[in-house]
Amino acid sequence: MREDHALLIIDIQNDFCLGGPLEVPGAEQIVEPVNRLMREYSCVVATQDWHPENHFSFLSEHPGEAPFTSIRWRDSEQVIWPDHCIAGSAGADFQADLDTEHIDLILRKGTNPNIDSYSAFYENDKVTITGLAGYFRERGITTIDICGLAADVCVFYTAVDARREGFSVNVLLNAVRGINNPVGTLRSRYDQMRELSINLIEKQG
Numbered sequence: 001m002r003e004d005h006a007l008l009i010i011d012i013q014n015d016f017c018l019g020g021p022l023e024v025p026g027a028e029q030i031v032e033p034v035n036r037l038m039r040e041y042s043c044v045v046a047t048q049d050w051h052p053e054n055h056f057s058f059l060s061e062h063p064g065e066a067p068f069t070s071i072r073w074r075d076s077e078q079v080i081w082p083d084h085c086i087a088g089s090a091g092a093d094f095q096a097d098l099d100t101e102h103i104d105l106i107l108r109k110g111t112n113p114n115i116d117s118y119s120a121f122y123e124n125d126k127v128t129i130t131g132l133a134g135y136f137r138e139r140g141i142t143t144i145d146i147c148g149l150a151a152d153v154c155v156f157y158t159a160v161d162a163r164r165e166g167f168s169v170n171v172l173l174n175a176v177r178g179i180n181n182p183v184g185t186l187r188s189r190y191d192q193m194r195e196l197s198i199n200l201i202e203k204q205g
């Protein structure tokens with residue numbers, strides 16, 4: 001077990017799993033691989049997407065818009081998502097089969113109604129930090145292995161910010177799944193990650 005490697009598990013929550021409003025195809029298939037992986041790390045962090053019920057990214061706040069389309073909002077682009085992961089709701093709970101006893105730190109993100117937060121390190125304003133980079137540095141972490149949901153949204157933005165913060169970053173392909181809406185998004189995000197020297201690897205626990 002390497003003390004300088006961390007496992008970062010992104011948003012394995014009910015609303016992203018089968019039957020959820022923001023279902024990621026195949027999401028349940030990663031739970032067992034992630035459970036096995038957790039045993040290999042001395043530092044395990046998990047995030048939860050954790051929104052107030054009036055979060056501005058929600059479809060219910062934009063009557064007439066279509067989900068998964070992008071709108072212009074206060075000088076930036078914002079994707080409209082089906083309402084999901086409302087703080088304290090059953091949909092925001094970790095998927096029931098996830099072995100949460102191995103998690104050292106749980107970080108909740110997206111709590112500001114006016115800012116979305118895909119990355120575990122920065123909110124989407126790219127200014128507001130979560131403190132996670134500092135947590136990893138203080139624990140002597142140099143390499144972050146990332147798994148979870150969704151590969152083309154929160155996993156992607158988390159991996160990009162982890163690189164920017166100077167960590168070595170591996171995305172564990174067998175333990176992520178993507179939304180891929182519109183089709184082609186997942187592939188393009190994988191290409192962007194490779195260009196940023198983020199390693200896309202298979203790793204079994």
Ligand code: VGL
Pocket residue numbers: 010011049081118149150151153154155
């Ligand atoms: C996510 C869309 C909106 C994710 C979170 O966890 O990938 N995607 N909020």
Ligand code: ZN
Pocket residue numbers: 049050051081084085110
């Ligand atoms: Zn969200």
